[in-house]
Amino acid sequence: MYSGTIIEFEKGWKLLETGVSKITRILEEETTSETPVDPEQYLGIYTTIYNMCNQKHPYDYSQRLYHKYHDVVERYAKKTVLPSIQQKHDEYFLKELSRRWDHYKVFVKWLSNFFTYLERFFISQRNYPSLLEVAMKSFRDFVYLEVQANAKDVVIALIDKEREGGEIDRALLKNISDIFVQIGIGTIERYETDLEMFLLQHTASYYGRKASRWIQEDSCPEYMIKSEESLRKEKERVTHYLHSTTEPKLVEIVQKELLVSVAKQLHSGCIELLRDDDKMDDLSRMYRLFSPIPKGLEPVADVFRLHVTREGNALVKQAQDAATNGSVGEEQGLVGKIIDLHDKYMVYVTDCFQNHTLFHKALKEAFEIFCNKKVAERSSAELLANFCDNLLKKSGKSDEAIEATIDNVVKLLDYISDKDLFAEFYRKKLARRLLFDRKVNKEHEISILTKIKRLQGGQYTSKMEGMMTDMEVGKEFQKGFEGSLPAKPGGIDMAVTVLNSRFWPSYKTSSDINLPRDMLECVDAFTSYYGEKTRMRKLRWIYSLGTCHVIGRFDQKPIELVLSTYQAVVLCLFNNAERITYQEMIEQVNLSHEDLVRVLTSLSCAKYKILKKEPVSKTISTTDVFEFNSEFTNGMRRIRVSLPLVDDRKKVVEDVGFDRRHAVDASIVRIMKSRKVLPHQQLVSQCVEQLSRTFKPDIKLIKQRIEDLITREYLERDAENPQIFKYVA
Amino acid sequence: MNSIIAVFHQYSKTSSNLIDPQGIVLLCSDLDVSRTDITILMLAWKMKAEKQGYFTQEEWTRGLMALRADTLDKLRKALPELEKEVRTPSNFADFYAYTFRYSLTEKEQESIDIETICQLLDIVVGSTFRPQVDYFVEYLKIQNDYKVINMDQWMGFYRFCNEISFPDMSEYNPGPAWPLLLNNFVEWIRDKQA
Numbered sequence: 001m002y003s004g005t006i007i008e009f010e011k012g013w014k015l016l017e018t019g020v021s022k023i024t025r026i027l028e029e030e031t032t033s034e035t036p037v038d039p040e041q042y043l044g045i046y047t048t049i050y051n052m053c054n055q056k057h058p059y060d061y062s063q064r065l066y067h068k069y070h071d072v073v074e075r076y077a078k079k080t081v082l083p084s085i086q087q088k089h090d091e092y093f094l095k096e097l098s099r100r101w102d103h104y105k106v107f108v109k110w111l112s113n114f115f116t117y118l119e120r121f122f123i124s125q126r127n128y129p130s131l132l133e134v135a136m137k138s139f140r141d142f143v144y145l146e147v148q149a150n151a152k153d154v155v156i157a158l159i160d161k162e163r164e165g166g167e168i169d170r171a172l173l174k175n176i177s178d179i180f181v182q183i184g185i186g187t188i189e190r191y192e193t194d195l196e197m198f199l200l201q202h203t204a205s206y207y208g209r210k211a212s213r214w215i216q217e218d219s220c221p222e223y224m225i226k227s228e229e230s231l232r233k234e235k236e237r238v239t240h241y242l243h244s245t246t247e248p249k250l251v252e253i254v255q256k257e258l259l260v261s262v263a264k265q266l267h268s269g270c271i272e273l274l275r276d277d278d279k280m281d282d283l284s285r286m287y288r289l290f291s292p293i294p295k296g297l298e299p300v301a302d303v304f305r306l307h308v309t310r311e312g313n314a315l316v317k318q319a320q321d322a323a324t325n326g327s328v329g330e331e332q333g334l335v336g337k338i339i340d341l342h343d344k345y346m347v348y349v350t351d352c353f354q355n356h357t358l359f360h361k362a363l364k365e366a367f368e369i370f371c372n373k374k375v376a377e378r379s380s381a382e383l384l385a386n387f388c389d390n391l392l393k394k395s396g397k398s399d400e401a402i403e404a405t406i407d408n409v410v411k412l413l414d415y416i417s418d419k420d421l422f423a424e425f426y427r428k429k430l431a432r433r434l435l436f437d438r439k440v441n442k443e444h445e446i447s448i449l450t451k452i453k454r455l456q457g458g459q460y461t462s463k464m465e466g467m468m469t470d471m472e473v474g475k476e477f478q479k480g481f482e483g484s485l486p487a488k489p490g491g492i493d494m495a496v497t498v499l500n501s502r503f504w505p506s507y508k509t510s511s512d513i514n515l516p517r518d519m520l521e522c523v524d525a526f527t528s529y530y531g532e533k534t535r536m537r538k539l540r541w542i543y544s545l546g547t548c549h550v551i552g553r554f555d556q557k558p559i560e561l562v563l564s565t566y567q568a569v570v571l572c573l574f575n576n577a578e579r580i581t582y583q584e585m586i587e588q589v590n591l592s593h594e595d596l597v598r599v600l601t602s603l604s605c606a607k608y609k610i611l612k613k614e615p616v617s618k619t620i621s622t623t624d625v626f627e628f629n630s631e632f633t634n635g636m637r638r639i640r641v642s643l644p645l646v647d648d649r650k651k652v653v654e655d656v657g658f659d660r661r662h663a664v665d666a667s668i669v670r671i672m673k674s675r676k677v678l679p680h681q682q683l684v685s686q687c688v689e690q691l692s693r694t695f696k697p698d699i700k701l702i703k704q705r706i707e708d709l710i711t712r713e714y715l716e717r718d719a720e721n722p723q724i725f726k727y728v729a
Numbered sequence: 730m731n732s733i734i735a736v737f738h739q740y741s742k743t744s745s746n747l748i749d750p751q752g753i754v755l756l757c758s759d760l761d762v763s764r765t766d767i768t769i770l771m772l773a774w775k776m777k778a779e780k781q782g783y784f785t786q787e788e789w790t791r792g793l794m795a796l797r798a799d800t801l802d803k804l805r806k807a808l809p810e811l812e813k814e815v816r817t818p819s820n821f822a823d824f825y826a827y828t829f830r831y832s833l834t835e836k837e838q839e840s841i842d843i844e845t846i847c848q849l850l851d852i853v854v855g856s857t858f859r860p861q862v863d864y865f866v867e868y869l870k871i872q873n874d875y876k877v878i879n880m881d882q883w884m885g886f887y888r889f890c891n892e893i894s895f896p897d898m899s900e901y902n903p904g905p906a907w908p909l910l911l912n913n914f915v916e917w918i919r920d921k922q923a
Contacts, residue, residue: 038894039894039895039896039897042860042895042896043858043859043860043895046859046860046863047856047859047860050859050860050863109922113896116860116863116864117859117860117863120863120867
């Protein structure tokens with residue numbers, strides 16, 4: 001060990017050989033208690049190599065030692081490792097390969113321990129392949145290449161066995177798989193080409209066969225359960241004994257064979273599942289299975305959309321049929337049913353389809369189709385407005401229930417294309433509620449407007465909100481009015497509500513009606529008070545909306561009659577006369593014929609006969625004579641004599657049509673002003689888009705308005721191309 | 730005695746009456762010994778020389794008398810015996826410690842920089858514990874915790890070589906017995922072996 005003594009190669013090598021043989025022997029015997037090399041021997045061998053490398057020329061043996069290392073490793077692989085593996089078959093073949101691989105690694109490790117010095121100073125200097133690399137290459141060239149094909153076959157056979165339910169040695173497979181990976185020496189190519197590729201091919205045909213069988217034997221839910229289970233098992237397989245990069249490739253193959261290839265059948269199975277209310281689990285499974293597949297969910301969303309559309313259409317048809325058959329009010333129930341349908345399928349979207357946008361979209365599109373169908377001449381906008389009216393008049397439902405229904409209504413409104421029509425109907429009904437109903441549920445009224453505003457914008461609800469404000473302001477004003485009077489004008493209590501004509505629906509003025517004198521006093525008093533308190537405002541009296549409480553002094557007992565002002569005015573005529581003919585009445589009161597007929601019907605031919613009519617009949621004729629019915633009595637002390645309302649539905653539709661024409665005009669002008677020149681097609685489509693928030697304009701209407709605007713010289717056609725329009729400044 | 734001094738004067742500088750580094754170079758050449766050889770350190774130890782690179786007349790005399798050498802030739806022949814003597818287990822521990830102290834060149838200096846330590850390790854114990862020294866030197870060069878080594882760590886390494894089997898190091902127990910430097914060293918090797 002004294003530095004100075006030259007170690008000759010053969011001598012030095014002999015020492016090494018003893019170490020090598022010892023390791024080999026111990027590995028063969030697999031006696032784990034003995035460490036292959038004891039410290040003293042190790043020290044000796046290490047130092048020997050060190051010295052042999054540092055000796056002066058011609059005794060520096062670094063190169064020769066490197067070659068010797070190479071030889072030792074190669075010899076071990078060829079003579080010890082390979083033969084023992086080749087003697088075995090099947091699973092024993094794999095086991096031996098695995099065992100030999102482990103041994104080989106230990107062998108190389110110890111050998112490298114000896115040669116560390118060589119690695120650090122000689123190999124790195126010359127940039128030669130490292131000790132480990134040399135060892136790996138030897139194993140690869142002399143063992144792996146000979147056995148890999150066989151190994152691959154056995155591995156695949158074992159995997160198939162596990163697929164069919166057999167138990168296999170997973171740790172063994174993991175070790176073998178690792179060999180394929182590590183033998184790539186830095187790349188995963190060997191694993192991919194020698195094992196993975198074949199496994200994938202094999203898996204494809206395996207699941208191809210399964211798919212054909214299962215699709216014939218099993219129902220759609222069962223098939224899906226099996227598919228999901230197969231996918232899970234394959235993923236598990238990868239985590240247990242394959243390289244992680246195999247997972248996406250394997251999953252893709254299984255998906256392709258089990259799902260993509262039979263997608264059509266599964267999708268038609270989906271239709272059945274939707275028809276049954278109890279199949280949420282299966283639908284969720286279908287979503288889970290198709291969601292990772294590119295473009296996998298689109299067909300499912302389509303099926304869903306078609307189904308919901310069919311259900312919705314069925315409800316609408318039901319209502320339409322009922323209407324034609326004469327049953328009244330069926331269409332009222334329709335809105336409630338549509339709301340229920342929406343709730344039901346929204347649950348599907350959130351639970352089964354995980355709130356995916358495709359399915360939200362499908363639901364929306366479906367609803368947009370059938371929510372815009374007419375039932376018995378009434379558009380859905382009108383039906384929805386009626387529904388709201390009923391909802392807000394109702395008491396007895398809890399606050400939460402009403403709020404929940406309001407939420408549903410607002411959602412439905414979004415699907416309706418004639419939103420402007422809805423606004424009009426709603427406004428009319430709101431006016432009635434505010435003016436005639438004793439109990440106005442202010443919270444709910446405000447709540448529904450706020451919610452609509454959130455979705456549709458402030459402009460949409462501005463008029464309705466104005467109406468609500470008017471009522472509040474009116475109350476304050478009324479207090480001021482009462483406070484200002486020394487005594488009741490005409491001896492009557494009068495309350496006036498001032499409506500801002502911008503917000504409220506338009507009503508016919510009825511200031512032509514002849515009021516009795518005491519009422520006139522009230523009207524004058526208020527008019528002058530109003531004139532003092534405001535500037536530049538004009539009051540228009542609309543008595544048709546008023547309510548009057550009149551005491552009828554009947555023979556038996558006085559009864560308070562709650563009437564409309566028109567009815568009160570007619571009745572008050574009888575304060576001064578016993579019998580009045582129709583002709584006299586119409587002259588004195590100055591109502592229109594239609595109005596007077598309505599009033600008299602309600603007073604003499606309806607539930608309460610306040611007036612006696614000669615001759616007695618169901619209808620009013622211009623020759624009738626009327627007399628106060630002093631014998632009238634009723635158990636109650638106060639009764640309301642209702643005056644049936646005029647059906648102004650046609651008017652509403654007309655008004656909206658009128659507004660729409662204006663809106664289209666404005667939109668066309670706006671577009672042309674900014675674009676100056678535009679072809680017909682684009683003008684139409686932009687116009688539709690601009691207005692889509694409020695209503696769906698008819699193409700014919702747009703064309704009509706364009707031509708009208710040309711006549712009014714806002715636009716002109718291009719001289720060369722009549723398809724193009726130009727803005728006329 | 731006079732001849733010892735006579736030999737002394739062959740290498741010493743008259744002005745200082747010391748053998749200085751240049752003198753030592755000549756001495757080594759005449760003794761047929763490399764300057765970086767452990768032999769010169771052993772000689773210094775025998776002389777109980779205090780300052781590295783210098784021999785005083787007193788130290789020189791002490792050493793050569795102990796070696797019973799009064800001529801250069803006798804000195805040369807005494808060297809193998811000297812080595813044997815140093816390498817006895819009891820002496821070697823003392824010698825090993827001495828080499829550390831001998832390398833402290835400045836007054837008040839208590840530790841030695843890594844570079845010097847690596848050279849020292851190679852000279853002093855390189856031939857006896859080649860693998861440990863190789864690994865330790867590599868470790869010292871790449872670690873960042875210590876820039877200098879103190880006596881405790883120096884001695885700790887010697888103990889490590891003697892008590893712990895290499896490369897399995899199964900008896901090594903990272904406790905208060907070992908300096909932190911060696912704990913890190915062992916951990917580093919274990920990581921490498923994995």
